[in-house]
Amino acid sequence: MWSYQKRLQYPVNVKNANPKLAQFIVAQYGGPNGELSASLRYLSQRFSMPNEMTKALLTDIGTEELAHLEIVGSLVRQLAKNATTTEIENSPFGQYFMNHGRGVFPADSTGMPFDANALAVSGDPIADLTEDLAAEQKARAVYDNILRVSDDPDVNDVIKFLRQREIVHFQRFGEALDQLQNTPANRVF
Amino acid sequence: MNERAALLKKLNAYAFAAYDWNLYLDTHPQDTDAIAMFHKMTNRANALKEEFESKYGPLTAMASQNMERWDWLDDPWPWEKG
Numbered sequence: 001m002w003s004y005q006k007r008l009q010y011p012v013n014v015k016n017a018n019p020k021l022a023q024f025i026v027a028q029y030g031g032p033n034g035e036l037s038a039s040l041r042y043l044s045q046r047f048s049m050p051n052e053m054t055k056a057l058l059t060d061i062g063t064e065e066l067a068h069l070e071i072v073g074s075l076v077r078q079l080a081k082n083a084t085t086t087e088i089e090n091s092p093f094g095q096y097f098m099n100h101g102r103g104v105f106p107a108d109s110t111g112m113p114f115d116a117n118a119l120a121v122s123g124d125p126i127a128d129l130t131e132d133l134a135a136e137q138k139a140r141a142v143y144d145n146i147l148r149v150s151d152d153p154d155v156n157d158v159i160k161f162l163r164q165r166e167i168v169h170f171q172r173f174g175e176a177l178d179q180l181q182n183t184p185a186n187r188v189f
Numbered sequence: 190m191n192e193r194a195a196l197l198k199k200l201n202a203y204a205f206a207a208y209d210w211n212l213y214l215d216t217h218p219q220d221t222d223a224i225a226m227f228h229k230m231t232n233r234a235n236a237l238k239e240e241f242e243s244k245y246g247p248l249t250a251m252a253s254q255n256m257e258r259w260d261w262l263d264d265p266w267p268w269e270k271g
Contacts (some may be wrong), residue, residue, distance in 0.1 A: 006249070010203065012268065056215045064212075
């Protein structure tokens, strides 16, 4: 089960409202390679994992992704909270604003609501861990894209932290896959 | 940076370090050096957590100590600017 700690894993203090950036960053809240997708993927895959290492790793990384979801939500909120309606209507965020105001809703950057088709649970540990490696790289790539379009240092500081975590997760999943594949009992091909 | 933010930053740093050792240990469970580092970090983090909570209120609902009012509700909540 989960308990909640009243602190962000990494602090978010955005000085300047920027609804355009909010619209891009919401991709990592409700988009296919975002933190909700990651947490659901890992927290669901863990049920069919064959050994203690994989059960622990997927639980722990899945939990961390929920903490990242909270960070991304905080970024979106702080970027939108003090934006004027003029700024909002002249940005891509204007469309999101119609249904969600300055709130935080799980959608991708085009406004498509979160779709669980973005994640897979095959029940096969090798397939699932391989998917996880790809997921971490895709998330890292999206953070690269955000850094390409953002020149806000408060935002970029947080994005760089989140990006670095994807790289560390990739490393851990690689170790898990490697160990799983080298266990004779798990050799199915 | 105010005192509360500075203390929280220290707690976050040690708690994060402990958590990163946690992940490493998930795939390297026999690494006793890593286990030692994990405990070094959690000891610091737990001390800082106690200090923070005594000054600024509970970080988890279960840690609430105030008998006069339910202080778990208190602002600031983490997504608000500190």
